[in-house]
Amino acid sequence: MRPRRFLPSMKLLLAFDAVMRHGSITRAAQELDLTQSAVSRLILSLEKQLGKDLFQRTGRKLVPNTIAHRYQNDVARALDIVQRSSMGVVANPDGGTLSLAVLPTFASRWLGPRLAEFLKTRPGIAVNLSTRLQKFDFADEAFDAAILFGPSDWDEVHAVKLFDEKLTACAAPDYLRQFAVRGVQDLANHSLLHLESRPTAWRDWMGAQGDVDVDHQGMIVDQFSMMIQAAISGLGIALLPDYLAQIEISEGRLAPVLRQAVPVSGAYWLIWPEGRVQDQALAAFRDWICGQGGG
Structure with a gap:
């Protein structure tokens, strides 16, 4: 009672x-x-x-x-x-439901195009997506799991790494025809686009390129989708996860700068709370997404 x-x-x-x-x-x-x-x-x-x-x-x-x-x-x-x-219950009365928190651009550009495959193979499962940019406490949010980016320091949750981060610098082709970049030192003369949640990304990328850090001032945005659009508009050089960069490069909107797919710290993780360990919808999704390979 x-x-x-x-x-x-x-x-x-x-x-x-x-x-x-x-x-x-x-x-x-x-x-x-x-x-x-x-x-x-x-x-x-x-x-x-x-x-x-x-x-x-x-x-x-x-x-x-x-x-x-x-x-x-x-x-x-x-x-x-x-x-x-x-x-x-209304949308999917015969199967399980998975409420998933995801990074917005990751959801639209990586997960979204692949999700139809999962739903086709598991027609009894419905997936609800909501965007989150930062870590959160599952005790305060009604999510079954989340896909987030960061180091391997998730506390009091279960986590599985999806893939490591690789970054590619990109700019609009017209921008690069006007302002050539032949080495890391040349970037000191350019506006570099920054993601608010990754303040050390350019420094890490420059170090992985095998060169010293240079002054890297420029516009700050809070989502990769905004960074991509800013770069396409010629506002500077974007530093993008390679899975995003390759989409823009293949479609001719952006062109790579220096070495591509540079490994840096951080990874994409699927995380879920203790209370969801036995959830069948989550287990099915976890098995599927872990089989998707890297970015």
Whole structure:
């Protein structure tokens, strides 16, 4: 038996979640298609059921206290789990569902073109994708697994390496015809495009080219897709994972600079929490993606 006091109704939790997300009763009421007074009553009912105040009342405003912020972390995650599970029942009632967090450009340029093969061989499994750029705690996110980039320092999760990182510098063909690059030292005269999450990438690449580090200032972006577009537009030289660079090179949008596919530190990993070890959908996906080879 689950004590009723500690299982607020979905209506109460949705009202609480909306108020916390919007910071406004008015906007929460608009989202829930309720009146402001109805939302206020739902919040009062939740506080009464829990026996704890969640907000301070200042006029018509509700100001969340420390308890509310802590409670919201768990409530939001629980609602995400219920939503994802319900979507899986509707979209794929006969098979398993895998909720996967992925790097955005990796998802669109590497995983996406290959995923149809997996879904064809395992028609009973549905894969839901959401993008994440950085590490996160599975306790705070409703994901079954994630594909992320980094060193081999994943804590309290299971991890399998997919492939090591290899980087290729690229620029628009017209850019290179105008500004030739014959050696690493020439890069000091160019704008180098940087990825926000990989601040040492150019330094590592230059070292692997067998030359000393040179001044490498330039534009900073937060996704490889933006870096690719900036390079195509002639804004500088991009440093791309080789699996991305080869797509752009083969289609003539970019051309390589100096030695290609230079090994550097870091790798792509499939990671999953302890509680998902026996998940059949995850096991099937893990076996398939590990068989895809390197980038």
